[in-house]
Amino acid sequence: MAQLTIYGGINEIGGNKILLEESDRRLLLDFGFPYSRHKLYYEEYLKPRGGAGLLDPLTMGLLPHLKGIYRSDLELPEVWRYFEDARTVDRLDGILLSHAHMDHSAHISFIHESVPVYSTALTAFIAKAIQDSGKSDFDQQVCYYSEVAWDLPSGWKQQAFISGGGEKRQRKFHIPPADLKKLSPDAARFWLSGFWERSKGQKEIISSPLDSHSNCRFELRCFPVDHSIPGACAWGINTDSGWIIYSGDLRLHGKRQDLTRRFIEEAASLKPAALIIEGTNVTRESNVSEQSVYENALRAIQQAEKLVIADFSARDVDRLLTFLQIARQTGRRLAILARDAYLLKTVRLLDPDIPDIAADDALVIYQETTASKSPGIWLRNLFAEYSARTVLADDVNRAQDKYILCFSFFDLNELPGIRPDPGGLYVYSTSEPHDEEQEIDLDRLHNWLERFRFNSYGLPAKAGEKYEIPEGERGLHASGHACGPDLLEIARSIGPRLLVPVHSQYPQFYQEKLEGSGIQVVLPVEGVTLPL
Numbered sequence: 001m002a003q004l005t006i007y008g009g010i011n012e013i014g015g016n017k018i019l020l021e022e023s024d025r026r027l028l029l030d031f032g033f034p035y036s037r038h039k040l041y042y043e044e045y046l047k048p049r050g051g052a053g054l055l056d057p058l059t060m061g062l063l064p065h066l067k068g069i070y071r072s073d074l075e076l077p078e079v080w081r082y083f084e085d086a087r088t089v090d091r092l093d094g095i096l097l098s099h100a101h102m103d104h105s106a107h108i109s110f111i112h113e114s115v116p117v118y119s120t121a122l123t124a125f126i127a128k129a130i131q132d133s134g135k136s137d138f139d140q141q142v143c144y145y146s147e148v149a150w151d152l153p154s155g156w157k158q159q160a161f162i163s164g165g166g167e168k169r170q171r172k173f174h175i176p177p178a179d180l181k182k183l184s185p186d187a188a189r190f191w192l193s194g195f196w197e198r199s200k201g202q203k204e205i206i207s208s209p210l211d212s213h214s215n216c217r218f219e220l221r222c223f224p225v226d227h228s229i230p231g232a233c234a235w236g237i238n239t240d241s242g243w244i245i246y247s248g249d250l251r252l253h254g255k256r257q258d259l260t261r262r263f264i265e266e267a268a269s270l271k272p273a274a275l276i277i278e279g280t281n282v283t284r285e286s287n288v289s290e291q292s293v294y295e296n297a298l299r300a301i302q303q304a305e306k307l308v309i310a311d312f313s314a315r316d317v318d319r320l321l322t323f324l325q326i327a328r329q330t331g332r333r334l335a336i337l338a339r340d341a342y343l344l345k346t347v348r349l350l351d352p353d354i355p356d357i358a359a360d361d362a363l364v365i366y367q368e369t370t371a372s373k374s375p376g377i378w379l380r381n382l383f384a385e386y387s388a389r390t391v392l393a394d395d396v397n398r399a400q401d402k403y404i405l406c407f408s409f410f411d412l413n414e415l416p417g418i419r420p421d422p423g424g425l426y427v428y429s430t431s432e433p434h435d436e437e438q439e440i441d442l443d444r445l446h447n448w449l450e451r452f453r454f455n456s457y458g459l460p461a462k463a464g465e466k467y468e469i470p471e472g473e474r475g476l477h478a479s480g481h482a483c484g485p486d487l488l489e490i491a492r493s494i495g496p497r498l499l500v501p502v503h504s505q506y507p508q509f510y511q512e513k514l515e516g517s518g519i520q521v522v523l524p525v526e527g528v529t530l531p532l
Contacts, residue, residue: 001022001240001241001531001532002020002021002022002239002240002241002244002273002531002532003020003021003022003529003530003531003532004018004019004020004021004244004274004276004500004524004529004530004532005018005019005021005527005528005529005530006018006019006500006502006524006526006527006530007019007064007066007526007527008032008034008037008064008526009030009032009502009503010502010507010524010525010526011504011505011507012034012036012037012503012505013035013036013103013280013434013503013504013505014032014033014034014035014036014101014103014104014503015032015033015034015035015036015037015103016029016030016031016032016098016103016104016502016503017030017031017032017034017064017107018030018246018276018502019064019066019089020237020239020244022218022239022240022241024090024091025093025217025218026089026091026092026093027092027093027094027095027096027218027237028069028092028094028095028096028111028115029095029096029098029235029246029276030095030096030097030098030104030105030248031095031104031105031107031108031110031111032101032102032103032104032105032106032107033102033103033105033106033107033139033140034062034103034107035102035103036435037061037062038062039435039437041060043437047137048060048062048139050137050138052076053073053074053075053076053079053148054070054074054075054076054079054110055076055079055082057107057110057139058079058082058083059082062107063107063110064527065083065085065086065087066086066087066088066089067080067086067087067088067089068088068089068090068091068112069089069092069111069112069115070110070111070112071110071111071112071113071145072112073147073148073149074110074148077150092111092112092115093116093216093217093218094115094116094117094118094174094216095108095111095115095116095117095118096118096119096220096235096237096246097117097118097119097123097127098123098232098233098234098235098246098247098248098249099123099227099229099231099232099233099248099249100119100123100126100127100130100142100229100231100315101229101249101315102130102140104248104249105127105142106139106140106142107139108142108171109138109139109140109141109142109145110139113145113169113171113172114172115171115172116171116172116173116174116211116215116216117171117172117173117174118173118174118175118213118216118220118222119173119174119175119231119233120175120176120179120222120224120231120232120233121175121176121179121180121231121350122179122230122231122347122350122351123231123232123233124143124173124175125195125231125346125347125349125350126229126230126231126315126343126346126347127142127143128143128144128195128196128346129342129343129346130142130315130343131143131144132342132378133338133339133342133343133376133378133379134339142171143170143171143173144168144169144170144171145168145169145171146167146168146169147167147168147169170196170197172211173211174211174212174213174215174216175211175212175213176212176213176222177212177213177214179350180212195346218237218238218239219237219238220235220236220237220238221235221236221237221238221243221266221270222234222235222236223235223236223259223262223263223266223267224256224259224262224263225247225248225250225259225260225263226250226251226252226254226255226256226257226258226259226260227248227249227250227251227254227480227481228249228251228254228313228315228316228318228319228478228479228480229315229316229317229480230317230347230351232248232249232250233248234246234247234248234250234263234267235248236267236270236272239273239532241273241274241532242271242272242273242274242497242532243267243270243271243272243273244272244273244274244276244532245267245270245272245274245275245276245494245496246276247275247276247277247278247490248278249278249280249480249481249503250263250278250481250482250490251287251479251480251481251482251486252482252486252489252490253287253288253289253290253478253479253482253483253486254289254290254318254478254480255290255318260482260490264490264493264494265493267494268493268494268495271495272494272495272496272497273496273497273498273532274496274497274498274499274500274532275491275494275496275498275499275500276500276502277487277490277491277499277500277501277502277510278481278482278487278501278502278503278504279487279501279502279503279504279506279507279509279510280479280481280503280504281479281481281482281483281484281487282483282484282487282504282506282509282510283484283506283509284479284483284484285483285484285485286483286485287478287479287482287483287486288474288475288476288477288478288479289478290318290319290322290478292475292478293319293322293429293475293476293477293478294322294325294326296458296474296475296476297310297322297323297326297427297429297457297476298326298329298330300425300427300457300458300473301326301330301332301404301425301427302329302330304330304401304424304425305401305423306400306401306420306421306422306423306424306425307396307400307401307403307405307418307420307421307424307425308332308403308404308405308424308425308426308427309404309405309406309407309424309425309426309427309454310323310404310405310406310407310427310429311407311408311409311426311427311428311429311430312406312408312429312430312477313430313431313480314339314340314408315343316480317343317344317347317354318478319429319478320334320336320340320344320406321354321355323404323406323429324355324360324362324363326404327362327363327404328362330404331402332362332401332402332403332404333361333362333363333364333391333402333403333404334362334363334364334403334404334406335364335365335366335391335396335403335404335405335406336363336364336365336366336406337365337366337368337406337407337411338365338366338367338368338379338382338383340406341357341365341382341386342378342382344357345357345382357386357389358385358386358388358389363389364389364390364391365382365383365386365389365390365391366390366391366392366396366405366406366414367383367390367391367392368411368414369393369414369417391403393414393417393418393419396418397418397419397420400420400421400424408430409441409442409444409445409448412445412448415448415452420452420454422452422453423453423454423455424452424453424454424455425454425455425456425457426449426454426455426456426457426459427456427457427458427476428456428457428458428459428460428469428476429458429476429477430477431477431479432460432467432468432469433460433467439467442460442467445459446459446461457473457476458473458474458476458477459473484509484513488513488514491510491514491519492514492517492519495518495519496519497519497520498519498520498521498522498532499514499519499520499521499522500521500522500524500530501521501523501524502524507523507524508523511523
């Protein structure tokens with residue numbers, strides 16, 4: 001009989017860590033970074049100690065106490081003697097990764113290198129691009145990692161001291177057979193010429209070639225779905241208890257909603273025993289479409305006479321393309337940051353409809369100021385390849401009415417170099433603040449815009465104790481998650497015997513709304529095994 005044990009994603013958004021077991025077969029469904037739980041203890045200058053390996057995340061409840069699934073090079077000698085409740089897991093058949101957002105993928109960095117990761121090809125590519133162009137802290141190394149070696153210098157008595165100078169190793173990614181067949185010649189060449197085999201510093205990785213899903217001991221079904229990052233999928237796992245469906249994150253209002261609808265039909269045809277479904281936006285009655293975002297943002301930007309800044313979520317390729325379309329219609333150029341250009345180039349390897357940066361006159365790369373004599377080689381290679389498409393702060397300053405800058409709050413430190421004229425427009429096309437920390441950032445954002453005398457559109461403002469988007473300026477963000485009515489439609493259409501909500505602060509929503517539907521809703525308890 002199959003059984004589920006959920007270690008993350010209960011009464012929280014993200015951080016999904018779900019163990020599915022049947023006899024001696026075991027799968028993890030995502031293994032994500034638990035942002036809300038992490039913020040209870042840590043912040044920018046207080047982080048888990050890399051030199052303590054597994055000790056800190058195990059102690060602080062960021063990792064489940066599952067002995068046998070983690071990298072042995074991160075195990076502090078005798079670390080498990082501190083955790084009497086630890087359970088030994090003899091073997092993992094793999095991790096089913098729904099998409100490349102960190103709240104679903106990042107803690108794969110801790111998993112033993114022998115455990116394969118099952119994903120779509122796009123998710124594998126994007127996870128690599130994110131790691132190449134990001135900070136890659138030791139707890140967010142999804143695609144490759146540096147082996148660590150215990151090294152106690154002479155006279156050093158503290159046991160928890162490690163060196164990260166070991167070989168770089170890549171994880172084994174398995175993708176659907178159909179994705180393997182669809183790899184374009186350009187994609188294959190790029191793959192073989194160093195994308196997959198080299199780290200962000202262009203050091204060689206001990207790499208593993210792409211393999212197929214068919215090697216898993218479970219029968220798997222991979223269902224592409226629409227989300228705010230390309231390559232997202234839901235999963236079906238065939239067990240002796242019946243098919244288990246895991247939704248990952250999905251929506252019915254995006255540009256590729258047909259993918260989600262096809263998933264619903266195919267999942268329903270399997271007559272599943274259980275559906276593990278997200279519930280990020282269960283309290284929202286409706287969602288804004290990407291088309292509405294385009295129309296609302298276009299209307300605002302058409303009236304702008306100075307520099308425009310578009311603030312939207314990282315890795316949201318759909319939103320980037322929306323603003324590219326607006327740039328073309330308003331006679332401007334969309335200036336994206338290097339990490340966005342690297343992602344766009346990567347996604348284009350598998351999706352030829354993605355614009356070619358080298359050939360698109362409306363698309364340029366903004367070169368940020370750096371304090372390093374030697375920026376990352378991936379970065380230097382990118383600017384060398386697209387030197388004709390690179391703009392600097394002075395270029396933007398001289399033609400402010402000809403640019404839309406893709407900046408988030410964390411990129412605003414470029415403004416002193418750009419020296420924007422008063423009267424620029426800041427278009428806020430991302431989600432509202434969800435916690436106190438994000439509200440503090442929003443306060444700082446208001447200060448930046450006041451300092452440089454920007455106008456804003458869609459920016460939440462303080463209304464009593466809450467932040468609210470001004471009336472008439474809404475409709476600038478299409479969420480990556482389905483709203484409450486759409487989630488109920490998905491659940492009822494698939495029609496599982498059992499529904500298990502995760503990735504939600506209000507999982508009881510399903511109990512209330514599905515009462516009498518014939519679908520049994522079970523609210524999971526962290527670490528408590530649920531028979532299916």
